[in-house]
Amino acid sequence: MAPSSETATVRVLCPKLVLSANQPGTLQWLIGSPFFPPFTVVSTFRCVHQSPDFEQESDDLRKLLPKGFEVIGALIIGDSDAEKSALEAVKAARRLRKHLSEGGELDDEKIVGASCDARTGTIQFFISKTENSTKLEPVASVVYEDKSGKYLWENGCLLHCELPIKLPFYFPASSPSDSKEMFSDAIDSVITQFKEPNVVYIAETLKKASGDVPKPVVLRGKDFGFGADASNINRLPAAEQGSDVKMLLCSHLCMNSKTAAVVNSAENADKIHVSVLLNRSEKSPASGAPVAEYFPAMEEARLIVVDLSLDVLTYAPKELPLMHAVSNLVIPALVDQLHSLKKIILPYLLMEHPKLHIYHFNPPGVLHPITTIYELNYGETEMKQVDVRKSLHLRLGLPLDRPLLRTANALDLSVNDGSRSNIKKRGSTLLKDVHIGIPSSGVSEGVASLIQGSYEYYHYLQDGFDDSGWGCAYRSLQTIISWFRLQHYTSISVPPHREIQQTLVEIGDKDPSFTGSREWIGAIELSFVLDKLLGVSCKIMNFRSGSELPEKCRELAMHFETQGTPIMIGGGVLAYTLLGVDYDEGSGDCAFLILDPHYTGSEDHKKIVNGGWCGWKKAVDSKGKSFFLHNKFYNLLLPQRPNMV
DSSP states (O other): OOOOTTTOEEEEOSSOSSOSSOOTTOEEEEEEOTTSOTTEEOEEEEOOSTTTOHHHHHHHHHHHSOBTOEEEEEEEEEOSOHHHHHHHHHHHHHHHHHHHSSSOOOOOSOEEEEEEETTTOOEEEEEEOSTTOOSOEEOOEEEEOSOHHHHHHSSEEEEEEEEEEEEEEEEETTOGGGHHHHHHHHHHHHHHHHTOTTEEEEEEEOBOOSSOOOOOEEEEGGGOOTTOOGGGSOOOOGGGOOSOTTTOBGGGGSOSOOOHHHHTSSTTSOEEEEEEEEOOOOOOSSOOOOOOOOOOOSSOEEEEEEEEEEEEEEEEETTSBHHHHIIIIIHHHHHHHHHHHHHHHGGGTTSOOOOEEEEEEOOTTOSSOEEEEEETTSOTTSHHHHHHHHHHHHHHTOOTTSOTTSGGGSOOOSOBSOOOOOHHHHTOOSOBOTTTTOOOOOOTTOEEEEOOSOOBOOOTTGGGOOOTTTOHHHHHHHHHHHHHHHTTSOOOOOOOHHHHHHHHHHTTSSOGGGTTOOOOOOHHHHHHHHHHHHOOOEEEEEESSGGGGGGGHHHHHHHHHHTOOOEEEEETTEEEEEEEEEEOTTTOOEEEEEEOTTOOSOSOHHHHHHTTSEEEEESSOTTSOOSSOTTSOEEEEEEOOOSOO
16 A cells, blocks of 8 residues: 555656756656555656647557556646646646556556756655545655666566467458458457467576576466456565465576676566467367368458567566466556557558567666567668657657667567677677776876777787788777777678778778778878768867877867767877776866777787776876877867767
8 A cells, every 4th residue: 555645755766857958848757666665766758749649648658668667647847836737747647547547447546746847957746646636745755766777676577478470360352441340350369368268378587597497387377367456466485485386486487696787787687488378279078080160251251461479578576476477467568569569550451561570678767678669661760760769769868869779779688698798699709898897097086987888999910910000090990980880870890901991092082002001090081981981970189299188188078978989099100099088177187098909919808908908097197207298299089979869
C-alpha cells in the first residue's frame, strides 16, 4: 500500500529530470515501476503529440516502454502557481494511464504531479490521491539517488522473448474489404494461444560465463495465473524458493555475484531468454489415427501470409517467481507488440508489407532499455527513418548530433559474459580506450574534460607496415576515424596510408606521385580526408609557439564537453592525438592527455601506459619543462560531430 502523502518521499533515479529548457506548457511523463517503492521516478519521456493526443501517446509508449515500467505521473513546465500546473499534469497522466490500460477503467492509484518553474527551474512535487481529487498534497521530501543504475540492476533482471510467426489468413476474393477483419481475427487467435493450457514457455539463462549453468525451466500454461497484479505477488528470498517450478524465482537463472561495474547497466544486466512452444500433440488415453478436416470454401478465396517477428524485453525483480514474470510481463508484452505490428501493417495489408524489425536500445541518460519498431524498407539515412529517430530523440531528451538510436547501437542480447571488450565482435586486435585507468594528471584543483566514446589506438609499425619516422599523422587520423566508426557515424573501414594518400590525390590536393610515398601530412590534409571520406568538418587552431597552448585550455575543454572527438596536434614533423585536458581555472595550471602514435611495440596496455605513450603531460612540469616546445609552431585539428541522428 502506498504511504500517505504526509510521509511520502519522491525518489528520482534518472540523471536528468527536466529534459531541456522547455517552453511553458511542455509535458513530460514520469516513469516508475510497480516493483519499486511508490513515487520512484526511473525516467521521464517528453510528450511529443501536442494537445496532447492521448491515443497516439499511448500507442507510442506501449511500443517504447518495456513491461515492468509504467507511467506514474507527469511533470509540466509551468508558471509560479506550482499546484495549478501540477494538477494539470496529474489530469494528463490519469488520462494517459486510462488509454494504456486495457479497459480504461477508473484510475484510483496515487499519482505524482510535478511543476517546473519556467523562469527559475525550481521543481515542486505533489501527490494526487484519487481520480476525483481536486486538491493535491505537496511532497516535502525529494531524494535524488546517486547510484541509480545499481538501484535497478542489482536486484532486477531482463526477460527477453523472440517469436517468429507466419500468419496465414483467407478472405473472399470478391470482398477485399473483409481482409482487415480476417487479419484481426487471426491476430486474436494467436493471442488466445499464448494462454492455452498446452502452451509451454522455456526460460533459460543467457549468460555464458564458465561454471555451473542452471538447467532451463519449463513452465506450462495450465499452471499460470493470468491477470494477477505482479506488484502484489509475494516475493521470496532465494533460500525459500524450494524445488517446485511454480516457486522458482528469476534469481534462479541469474548470476550470484558480479562486480559493481558490471551490475550498473542494462547492457550487462542478468538476462533470461524465454521461448514459446505450442504443444499440439498432448497425450490422450484413447488411441487414434491422425485426422485431417476439410472445410470447403463457399466462394473463391485469397490467401495472404504475414510474417511477424516478435521481440519483447521486460524488467522483473530477481525475487519475482518466474511463473508470474512470464504470465504477467512477457505474455502481455507479446500481446501489446502484436497489436502494435497489426496497426502498422493494416494500411498495407493488400500491398507490399512493410519490413518491420524490432530493436532494443539503452541510450545514455536512460536507465532502462527502450524498444523501437523500424521499417527496413527505408535506409537509415533516408528522411522517413531520420524523422522517426528525431522524434525518439526529442521524446527521450537525447542530443540531435549523436546517432544513438541507429541499428548498430542496438543492444546485443545474445551474450552476457561480463566482458567490457567487443574486440571479437569487431574482429579487431587493436587496443581500445587505452587511457582508461591511467594515473591522474597532477593538476590538484583541475576539472578533466575527456573524449566522449571509444576509439582504437593506431601507432607506428601496426599491420606489418613500417611508417616509423613519417606516419604519425596518418596514425592519428586512423585513431580519429576509428572514433567515428565506433560511435556509428560511419561504416567505412579505417583507411590504410595508401588510401589516405590516394584520397588526397583524387581531390586534387596532391600530385599522383604522392601515392605510395613516405611524405608527411598535417592538419590541413587530415581535414580534407575527413571531409571526403566521412563528410566531417573540422576546426583548425594555429599557434606560433607551444607556450600558447595552455592559453587555449578552456577552449579545448569546451570542445571535449560539446564535441567529444579526439584532436590531432601537429608540430613540425611530429603529430599526437589529444584525448582530453585537465584545467584549473583558478591557477591556470593544466595538463594534456596525449596518445602518442610514435609507439612501436606490441599491443600491451601496461607497457604503453608505463612507457608514457598514453598519459597526462603537464603544460609546465615541476622542473619548468613543457611537453610542447616553446620554439615550435603547432596546429590543432578539431573534428566536429556531424549533426545527425
